[in-house]
Amino acid sequence: MTQTARRPRTRRGQETRAALLRAAEEVIGAKGFAAAAIADITRAAGIAQGTFYIYFDSKEHVFRELVLEMGRLTRKTLSDAVAHAPDRLTAERLGLRAFLEIAATRPTLYNVVMEARFVDPGSYDAYFQAFSKNYTRNLSAAVAEGTIRPGDAAIRSWALMGMAVTLGERYGLSRAHTDADRDRVVDEVFDMLERGLRP
Amino acid sequence: MTQTARRPRTRRGQETRAALLRAAEEVIGAKGFAAAAIADITRAAGIAQGTFYIYFDSKEHVFRELVLEMGRLTRKTLSDAVAHAPDRLTAERLGLRAFLEIAATRPTLYNVVMEARFVDPGSYDAYFQAFSKNYTRNLSAAVAEGTIRPGDAAIRSWALMGMAVTLGERYGLSRAHTDADRDRVVDEVFDMLERGLRP
Amino acid sequence: MTQTARRPRTRRGQETRAALLRAAEEVIGAKGFAAAAIADITRAAGIAQGTFYIYFDSKEHVFRELVLEMGRLTRKTLSDAVAHAPDRLTAERLGLRAFLEIAATRPTLYNVVMEARFVDPGSYDAYFQAFSKNYTRNLSAAVAEGTIRPGDAAIRSWALMGMAVTLGERYGLSRAHTDADRDRVVDEVFDMLERGLRP
């Protein structure tokens, strides 16, 4: 008869749950999963410790929700960013730029996804497999329509995602870099990607 | 402050310390830092729990040692692999191949470094900064001598390292992939990098 | 830093905290600080081990609280005892008598303060400095009004406090001595103090 996390049925409940999610993002994203105590989260949310378990089954549970949220956010942001791209390569460029922007804007959420590899590999894999799948489809299409040179789309997708992730970490998360820096990063990287390293 | 980790003074001590390092790599690399208990490590090493603290100050301490070890290993492996490369681009290709091989051969150590971002950011940064520095120098030299097209070497180094890291994760760690797969990955990726995506 | 001892917010919490203080006094006063395990204290209080840390940050923390409590108790008891003394010397006598009574009545708390010298020198010093200050002021006043012979009040205060403490230990703590014994001790000591040892 143990109680299990419910969906909020009232306005107040919705707000509490939302506050918990924000607090969890903040705390976990800043201190890391292990160092983040439920007490830290509820304190940050300004509610009692017990309340946490009304909305989430466990610490892992909120964590997973956050990863899913980042998935939705990334998908939405990228598809918006790419919506009016004139061609595939430009779409890629805009996608990378948008991704760096996410890292800069939501650094804690970004951290959460990265840590998922160690905290909840399942959702980590799901996150990246989803992107890879989509990415691979786009790249294949681009090849098919002759926009880019032929090549293994899956491998390329992982290579490009790896780049994006690390660039997000270095030039997005870091408070030391500006929007202009990120613009330049995208330019440099796409110069390399489009035209290759050969002289 | 009362006692601090000693360097072993006898043969036996050296062996014990080494056994602990191996066990720590195994256990932490497999279960993750948080889930790995000191008891797990000493059990794996076949020694008493207290013995751990003769050689290491804390769990973080062994962890840091492992990251350093991975640093040495990577440096050595890559420099060996690249030693007889005819030109810069080939060197890069050999370097990536060797890196994937490390991931395949020492997956647990690989995991440790990746988790360092969350467990001991200092050593994580040190690890990658060192490689970036070296990488950047090589890329600059290549530009200078006309082997590759001009471009920001630092940004390129992070982009390339990001690729390598993720490819190591996907095609190196995974038991599902073979040496041949890794060869192909390197071919594909270098095709893209050298000649670019443009048709 | 993640969590810190709370002040209880409910009746139940207050009772639990109080029970812990009593149990700590009992156990630490009886076995000594080092030998007293938190588990002993919580067992004596009839609660779970973890509950201790809801109300106290550490073993040192309860210990300090006990020393403070002894400070309050002693101040209150002595000032009550002395309230209606007709003159300074009588006040001193009543004060000593009351002090011995405290030792007899709260032996464990008495022990705690004595051990504070080794466990928490800060609170030990605070305890005695406070008394010395007060004592010194009284002695100075007595000299000023001609009730006692001139002499360095600070030195006298330490000498008299030293006497009191040791007599409390020998004739107060010990179950072998009775109230009558303590009366006699006070008589003897004050005979010496008032009239001196010279024939």
Added chain:
Amino acid sequence: MTQTARRPRTRRGQETRAALLRAAEEVIGAKGFAAAAIADITRAAGIAQGTFYIYFDSKEHVFRELVLEMGRLTRKTLSDAVAHAPDRLTAERLGLRAFLEIAATRPTLYNVVMEARFVDPGSYDAYFQAFSKNYTRNLSAAVAEGTIRPGDAAIRSWALMGMAVTLGERYGLSRAHTDADRDRVVDEVFDMLERGLRP
């Protein structure tokens, strides 16, 4: 067949044992019994940890030896100091002065004896009972020969010892006080003791 502490049979053994005693006094007297680790002691003595147990059965064992040593030292020092006293009261005065000197000269050993109350009550009691016994005998004799006014010698002995102990702590141990301070303390205290507080 467990090995037990032996008396040293060689010159070298004697030196090692002596070094351990000195180191134990230093370390235990400075950090307190609980905080002093055997490793601290052997490190201070410049010998290996295991060697400790060649000469002492346990940590308590060295501690007890130190208390005994302090007993011998105090007895010797006081009896030397008092040897040529012209009368009983002067002897008391010289005794107190010598005692303060011990505190100033051997502060760590002094601390050890004080802590004995909590670490090894048996030797603590033995230490003070021995002095009280002797003290009581002297005071009785003084009364008998008319040098001091009649009064309970045992009670007086504890009162006077209590004074001495606390004065030793405040004016002897403290590096803030000088020999001159201690002279004055003795003067003040004996003025009070001899002539009484009454105007």
Added chain:
DNA sequence: AATGAATGAGAGTTCATTCAT
């Protein structure tokens, strides 16, 4: 829906002591 107290398993760490050399 919310609160705050309570739980108790479990983790890291210390250290007196023993052992093999």
Added chain:
DNA sequence: TATGAATGAACTCTCATTCAT
């Protein structure tokens, strides 16, 4: 006699989770 490694019991403290109100 001395060494330094090894042991393992014991202890403090943390924290996810549950419970009563």
